[in-house]
Amino acid sequence: MVEGKKKLIGITMGDPAGIGSEIAVKALENNKFYEECIPLVVGDRVAIEDAIGFTNSKLKVNVVKKPAEAMDKKGTINVLDMNMLSPGDWTYGQVGKLPGKAAVSYIEKAIELAMNDELAAVVTGPIHKRSINMAGCPHAGHTEIFAENTGCKDYAMMLADDSLRVVHVSTHVPLRVACDRVKKDRVGAVIKLTYDAMKKLGISEPRIAVAGLNPHAGEESLFGEEDTKEIAPAIEEAVLQGMMVEGPIAPDTVFAKAVGGQYDAVVVMYHDQGHIPMKTLGFKLDNKTGKWNAVSGVNVTLGLPIIRTSVDHGTAFGKAGKGTANSESMEEAIEMAIQMSKN
Amino acid sequence: MKPILGILLGEATGIGPEIIAKMCYYNKLSPYCRPILLGDARVLQMGKEIAGVDFSVKIVECAAQASWGEELPMIDLKNLDPAEIKLGEVNESSGRITGGQLTTAMKLCQRGEIAGFMYAPLNKEALQRGGYDFKDEHKIFTHYLETTGLYGEMNMLNDLWTSRVTSHIPLKDVAGNISIDKVVGAIELAHDTLSRAGFNKPRIAVSAINPHGGEGGLCGREELDLIGPAVKEAQDKSIAVTGPHPSDTIFLNAFNGQYDAVVTMYHDQGQIAMKLKGFQYGVTVAAGQPYPITTPCHGTAFDIVGKGIANIDATEQAVKIAAKMAKTNNVK
Numbered sequence: 001m002v003e004g005k006k007k008l009i010g011i012t013m014g015d016p017a018g019i020g021s022e023i024a025v026k027a028l029e030n031n032k033f034y035e036e037c038i039p040l041v042v043g044d045r046v047a048i049e050d051a052i053g054f055t056n057s058k059l060k061v062n063v064v065k066k067p068a069e070a071m072d073k074k075g076t077i078n079v080l081d082m083n084m085l086s087p088g089d090w091t092y093g094q095v096g097k098l099p100g101k102a103a104v105s106y107i108e109k110a111i112e113l114a115m116n117d118e119l120a121a122v123v124t125g126p127i128h129k130r131s132i133n134m135a136g137c138p139h140a141g142h143t144e145i146f147a148e149n150t151g152c153k154d155y156a157m158m159l160a161d162d163s164l165r166v167v168h169v170s171t172h173v174p175l176r177v178a179c180d181r182v183k184k185d186r187v188g189a190v191i192k193l194t195y196d197a198m199k200k201l202g203i204s205e206p207r208i209a210v211a212g213l214n215p216h217a218g219e220e221s222l223f224g225e226e227d228t229k230e231i232a233p234a235i236e237e238a239v240l241q242g243m244m245v246e247g248p249i250a251p252d253t254v255f256a257k258a259v260g261g262q263y264d265a266v267v268v269m270y271h272d273q274g275h276i277p278m279k280t281l282g283f284k285l286d287n288k289t290g291k292w293n294a295v296s297g298v299n300v301t302l303g304l305p306i307i308r309t310s311v312d313h314g315t316a317f318g319k320a321g322k323g324t325a326n327s328e329s330m331e332e333a334i335e336m337a338i339q340m341s342k343n
Numbered sequence: 344m345k346p347i348l349g350i351l352l353g354e355a356t357g358i359g360p361e362i363i364a365k366m367c368y369y370n371k372l373s374p375y376c377r378p379i380l381l382g383d384a385r386v387l388q389m390g391k392e393i394a395g396v397d398f399s400v401k402i403v404e405c406a407a408q409a410s411w412g413e414e415l416p417m418i419d420l421k422n423l424d425p426a427e428i429k430l431g432e433v434n435e436s437s438g439r440i441t442g443g444q445l446t447t448a449m450k451l452c453q454r455g456e457i458a459g460f461m462y463a464p465l466n467k468e469a470l471q472r473g474g475y476d477f478k479d480e481h482k483i484f485t486h487y488l489e490t491t492g493l494y495g496e497m498n499m500l501n502d503l504w505t506s507r508v509t510s511h512i513p514l515k516d517v518a519g520n521i522s523i524d525k526v527v528g529a530i531e532l533a534h535d536t537l538s539r540a541g542f543n544k545p546r547i548a549v550s551a552i553n554p555h556g557g558e559g560g561l562c563g564r565e566e567l568d569l570i571g572p573a574v575k576e577a578q579d580k581s582i583a584v585t586g587p588h589p590s591d592t593i594f595l596n597a598f599n600g601q602y603d604a605v606v607t608m609y610h611d612q613g614q615i616a617m618k619l620k621g622f623q624y625g626v627t628v629a630a631g632q633p634y635p636i637t638t639p640c641h642g643t644a645f646d647i648v649g650k651g652i653a654n655i656d657a658t659e660q661a662v663k664i665a666a667k668m669a670k671t672n673n674v675k
Contacts, residue, residue: 174553174563179515214514215610224513252614259619270514271554273611275591280616 006038007120007341008067009334010080010113012106013043014125016090017099018315019325021051024077024125026327027334029057031074036338038078040070040119042110044102045081047090052077055323067118082106092321100131107142111149114306121307121337125330126315140172142310143301152304156190158197158265159278159312160336161297164258165265166274167194178270182213182226187234187267193302194265195243200307200340209254209263210235210247211273217248231269255281278312298333300340307340309333345376346458346669347406348635348662349448352382352390353463355437356428357643358653360390362463367415368396371659375666379409379457380417381444387417389425393651406456420447431645438469445480449487452634458669459635461661464643484632493532494631497604498617498640499664500624503597504545504604505613506533517609518552518565526573526606533604534582536630539668548593548602549574549586550612556589570608594620623654626661628668635668637661 011027014020024041025048033039041048045063052059059077064070070078084102110122124142132139139145147155158167169190170181191208198206210231212218218227231248238245247267249257255277258266268274282297299312311329319325350372353359363380364387365371372378380387380400391397400417403409409416423440448460465480477483485494497506508529509520530547537545549570553563560567570587577584588596590607594616597605607613617625625640639657647653 172554172558172562174518174557174565176515176518176563179513215511218513219511223511224515226513226515251611252618255615255619272590273615275554276594276612276615277619279591280594280619 006036006072007338008070008118009037009039009121009123009337009341010067010110010119011039011041011123011334012110012125013041013047013103014106015099015103015128015131015315016044016047016085017092017094017096017131017320018126018128018317019320020125020315021047022055022320022323022325023311023327023330024048025051025055025057025059026325027330028059028077030331033334033338034072034074037120038070038072039334040064040067040078040080042080042106042113043082044085045079045083046085046087048077048079050087054321067113080109082109093317095128095131095134097131097134100128100133100135100137103127104132104135104137104145107145108149111146111306115150120341121309123330123333123337124308124310126311126313128315128317142308143171146301146304146308150305154189154193155301155303156193158194158300158302159274159297160300161278161282161332163281164255164278166268166278167197167265167302168271168274169267169269171271173271175270179213179226182230182269184230184234187231188237190267191234191238191243191245194267195238197300197302197340198264200343202339202343203264205244206265207263208243208245208265208267209249209258210245210267211251211254211269212248213269215251217250298329298336300336307337309337309340346666347409347456348376348378348665348669349381349451349457349460350378350662351444351448351460351462352380352386353444354441354466354469354643355383355386355423355425356430356432356434356469356648357464357466357645358648359463359643360386361393361648361651362390362653362655362658363387364390364394364396365653365655366658366662367400368394368398369655371655372415372662373411375663376669377409377411378415379403379406380415381448381460382417382420383423383440384417384419384421386423386425393649395651406451418447420444430649433466433469433472435469435472438466438471438473438475440473441465442470442473442475442483445483446487449484453488459665461658461665462636462638463658464639464641466643481629484629484636488633490632492631493528494629495529495532497533497536497628497630498613499626499628499660500617500620501598503602504533504537505607505617506604506630507607507610507613509609511610514609521552521565521569521608523569523573523576526570527576529606530573530577530582530584531580532630533606534577534584536628537604539635539671540628540664541667541671542603544583545603546601547582547584547604547606548588548597549584550590550593550605550607551587552590552608554589556587624656624660626657626664628664635665637665
């Protein structure tokens with residue numbers, strides 16, 4: 001890709017029966033993205049046109065055959081039409097084999113284009129696990145599809161919002177297994193992935209905290225040995241390599257410190273250790289309803305040969321097709337992809 | 344009539360004395376209870392000086408002599424000269440004296456002189472060095488009060504209560520320490536404690552242990568084999584309980600007021616969310632004991648002791664809850 005030129009950012013449309021098409025349209029109504037990149041939706045024209053209809057959007061669709069044809073023009077939504085669907089092929093809010101197959105095809109196409117350097121980054125819209133499984137894709141989600149299609153073995157999930165970034169040593173495994181995954185080499189690898197990601201986000205000297213595994217980070221091995229035997233040596237090694245890394249820090253205090261600005265990111269040992277603080281902090285009071293909503297941040301897969309960011313919510317079948325979906329997480333994911341593709 | 348509560352100065356080398364002095368001076372005790380201060384009067388004097396407040400107390404021998412007018416009554420244990428201790432340090436004799444405060448308060452409860460008590464922060468290490476060789480204060484209460492049945496720690500923050508099935512054990516041992524009986528026990532303890540705190544049919548949510556609640560067995564089986572059946576068993580006992588709920592969103596609904604209590608499976612599951620939500624204001628309740636016993640969640644705060652800046656909000660909450668529980672207390 002030519003230096004200085006606006007980067008092409010691919011946005012996969014996600015499951016057509018979910019809110020993916022709607023949040024892509026709503027996000028691209030925001031002109032600011034066109035200042036910094038050329039967005040290109042990888043999806044189906046008919047689904048995007050439907051979303052434009054029910055959201056009363058003024059966006060004009062520009063169907064392209066390859067990314068290079070995408071227009072750098074505000075008010076335009078570039079769509080690489082995979083032509084998987086005809087009107088009536090999907091029902092909002094319902095799982096289905098065809099929508100699942102379409103969703104997988106968007107992802108695979110976007111990965112191929114990014115690997116080919118035709119896209120600078122891929123932002124993924126939400127997919128439904130059951131639909132992709134019905135379509136014969138055996139994976140649990142995007143991360144596994146990206147790993148397989150890019151031949152990547154050492155990757156990690158980062159969740160990020162305004163106040164906190166967490167990177168997971170393990171994710172979708174039972175808690176018993178998660179404890180076994182806490183090994184020096186893996187912890188060290190995730191620290192390095194975190195360090196590199198912070199650099200990509202433009203932080204010149206990243207400060208990284210590493211959470212302990214056990215209560216009070218093991219309290220001198222009184223409550224478990226992983227903190228002293230696996231985590232601490234990985235931290236020592238990273239420090240010797242010149243990274244600013246601290247820990248293991250008691251899991252129940254490390255996040256308050258990070259939110260307070262002491263660290264740029266926290267390496268966490270298991271799924272809920274990272275997800276509990278993210279979702280707790282993501283709560284925002286909806287003044288209309290007086291209820292707290294979980295406004296998700298961005299999900300980034302670190303370690304891939306390509307940049308991939310994602311919304312951190314699901315297909316929201318209950319809201320799909322109604323025009324009431326919130327595009328905040330999609331906008332944050334696009335913003336993050338732009339940031340990461342700059343450095 | 345407001346219940347009579349013991350108010351204990353706590354570990355003298357910590358922030359307890361200055362906190363209790365502020366509580367008295369700013370009238371944060373009498374709105375909830377008829378307080379009787381318990382500790383050494385010289386330590387309270389030290390607390391007043393640190394806090395920069397002044398007031399006088401009326402020394403009494405027992406609750407029968409107490410009256411609640413201008414001056415608050417205090418039982419002076421006359422056992423610790425502040426000149427002999429150093430603030431912010433673990434001290435053996437101070438630990439022994441703190442333990443003595445607890446046993447005295449328990450005796451007063453058993454004699455019916457006080458309905459329960461609130462203690463300012465303790466230091467576990469000092470207590471242990473001072474001869475109270477128990478793993479924590481809940482074991483001390485259980486020993487001296489000869490408590491039978493389930494007991495344990497519950498925490499309360501912004502009207503949300505939490506308890507945990509396992510606590511200070513390695514995370515890899517958590518799954519092996521979960522059983523149907525233990526989960527049912529934790530649910531019942533939460534139910535009983537909240538009922539005593541004035542909740543009519545408290546709504547309890549039980550947390551899962553695995554990501555996404557185990558995804559129907561795809562990501563761990565404890566939800567299907569243990570936690571689910573335990574919730575069912577508790578429901579059959581007419582407890583308003585639901586779960587297992589994924590632990591990353593259970594607090595969203597809890598903070599929304601959907602539940603009164605959350606039962607978690609391990610230490611950090613609840614602690615991470617609660618500490619981010621302002622744990623410094625949290626209260627610890629000694630659940631399952633025959634008398635209401637509460638304390639602020641925060642510790643002795645050796646890093647800020649003696650500066651007069653310690654916050655009293657959690658202590659006020661602790662007094663409030665003990666008083667509420669005393670009103671509905673049924674001695675077991």
